[in-house]
Amino acid sequence: MKYCQEDARIVSKNKITSDVFDFVISCSQSAALAQPGQFVNILADGFTLRRPISICEIGQGTLRLVMQVRGDGTARIAEKNVGDRLDIVAPLGHGFEIDRSKRAVLVGGGIGAPPLLELSKRFDACTAILGFRSADAMILQNDFEKNCETVITTDDGSAGICGFVTQPLEEMLRSGRADVVLSCGPTPMLRNVAGLCKKYGTPCQVSMEQRMACGVGACLVCACKTKSGMRHVCKNGPVFDAAEVKWDEQA
Amino acid sequence: MNRLKTVICGVEFKNPVIAASGSYGFGREYNEFYPISEIGGISCKGTTLEPRDGNAPPRVAETPCGMLNAVGLQNPGVRHFVEKEVPWIKEQGTVCIANIAGNAVEDYAEAAAVVNDSAVDMVELNVSCPNVKHGGMQFGTTCAALSEVVCAVRKNLAKPLIVKLSPNVTDITELARAAADSGADALSLINTLLGMRIDIRTRRPVLRNNMGGFSGNAVFPVAVRMVWQVKNAVNIPVIGMGGITDYKQAVEMMMAGADAIQVGTANFTDPFAMPKIINGLQRYCEDNGIGNIGEIVGTVRAW
Numbered sequence: 025m026k027y028c029q030e031d032a033r034i035v036s037k038n039k040i041t042s043d044v045f046d047f048v049i050s051c052s053q054s055a056a057l058a059q060p061g062q063f064v065n066i067l068a069d070g071f072t073l074r075r076p077i078s079i080c081e082i083g084q085g086t087l088r089l090v091m092q093v094r095g096d097g098t099a100r101i102a103e104k105n106v107g108d109r110l111d112i113v114a115p116l117g118h119g120f121e122i123d124r125s126k127r128a129v130l131v132g133g134g135i136g137a138p139p140l141l142e143l144s145k146r147f148d149a150c151t152a153i154l155g156f157r158s159a160d161a162m163i164l165q166n167d168f169e170k171n172c173e174t175v176i177t178t179d180d181g182s183a184g185i186c187g188f189v190t191q192p193l194e195e196m197l198r199s200g201r202a203d204v205v206l207s208c209g210p211t212p213m214l215r216n217v218a219g220l221c222k223k224y225g226t227p228c229q230v231s232m233e234q235r236m237a238c239g240v241g242a243c244l245v246c247a248c249k250t251k252s253g254m255r256h257v258c259k260n261g262p263v264f265d266a267a268e269v270k271w272d273e274q275a
Numbered sequence: 276m277n278r279l280k281t282v283i284c285g286v287e288f289k290n291p292v293i294a295a296s297g298s299y300g301f302g303r304e305y306n307e308f309y310p311i312s313e314i315g316g317i318s319c320k321g322t323t324l325e326p327r328d329g330n331a332p333p334r335v336a337e338t339p340c341g342m343l344n345a346v347g348l349q350n351p352g353v354r355h356f357v358e359k360e361v362p363w364i365k366e367q368g369t370v371c372i373a374n375i376a377g378n379a380v381e382d383y384a385e386a387a388a389v390v391n392d393s394a395v396d397m398v399e400l401n402v403s404c405p406n407v408k409h410g411g412m413q414f415g416t417t418c419a420a421l422s423e424v425v426c427a428v429r430k431n432l433a434k435p436l437i438v439k440l441s442p443n444v445t446d447i448t449e450l451a452r453a454a455a456d457s458g459a460d461a462l463s464l465i466n467t468l469l470g471m472r473i474d475i476r477t478r479r480p481v482l483r484n485n486m487g488g489f490s491g492n493a494v495f496p497v498a499v500r501m502v503w504q505v506k507n508a509v510n511i512p513v514i515g516m517g518g519i520t521d522y523k524q525a526v527e528m529m530m531a532g533a534d535a536i537q538v539g540t541a542n543f544t545d546p547f548a549m550p551k552i553i554n555g556l557q558r559y560c561e562d563n564g565i566g567n568i569g570e571i572v573g574t575v576r577a578w
Binding site: 025026027028039056067071072074096097113124161226234235236238239240241242243244245246247249253259273275 | 333344546
């Protein structure tokens, strides 16, 4: 079995910013199969399409999901409380490739930070560079700091370095302190991260986002154009080799 | 007693519940949830003579009680389908229906010739895809174009031929008669309704293709109405689909005139939608003393 449908119970719930919720759900089958970078497809009551949410941490029989309310479907999921059930299909997709001896740099933008947290425990040495709009949108800083060196950037300078994640990333790449880069965030950020890694010849894996339906690779809606042809974020991804992605054809 | 056994055009289905084209790929992904041998059959992802990349994303949008899609017939081409997918589906033990589409009448005819030499059990002609610029729906919205493509395919195809009708027409019974008169052995309906959503912040259509095919539970009453109209207009089997999410709706669709049903969008909401519908139909037959589900087909007592 690669994935399953499971009736998960919400173990804890915290609101960590104005629109980001931190859930831990009990789901023994999915948790046993889950790998960093995979996602959970959650049924929002009354909606036709499930909402794909990345896995933030993998526990003993539990998964931690840190999700942002983006629209009506995610808002419905965020209404759920401790003890409530979530109908999930998980774990889905192809996650990150991990070689723990490599010096990794994890680059997260906004709600792209959560899927990198599990990774931060899986390398002997790694640095996280996390970019946010502003200090009040910052998430998971303390969690990352427990596991690895953590650099924060904000667009407005209200926390950490004023600017984008690409500034500290380029310093690390230029000084040869990165063997591999693993990244998740908005597509424009991923495009820039991929461009820098290409410039310095550093392997880079990116976790892409796209609207989905089935979540398992049957319906073909979550298309991602790559150099080896059309691929799908739910099955071939969400994690792709950045060198494979056709960046000029990503919206 | 096999209460759900259904025969359409000489092809035996263990139950009348078929996966709708485009929602279920070639069955491999859903075989992780349950053995796909449990379902009556698969109408495979639409295939074309040559491989296609499909449309740019986003290709999907949520709607009240439904969704829009604009995949644009992405598929690996009919030869790949016949060589790599059909043998696997037949090994699993379910009915394999090829769904073929094209840009031109010749493409349909040639693709039909390729699947005719395969282990495919039946062919469903997709003349109603709303998501491609050329081909697709244009063949399914006028009687003359529909007759031409059905006749051309018929010449190259000895296997049973199902024509999948578009609901985006004024009078679907005219198209149903045209297909039947041109050699269709059965009809399936409805394909998706043409729809559109707009993001009010960006004033952009949600779909990169602007318009897309509307499906899901919201379209169910439209589908029931059209199946009922078509059943009364032709004397060939009808396969009903459009928004079916549970066994009660499957029963309703069969009472309207469907000899079998297809399930598409419901698979996304619940990957076990089809096994649940099959179990529900089994219980329905047992509880109501129905020896075979075929007994309810077309039994609506219209006013």
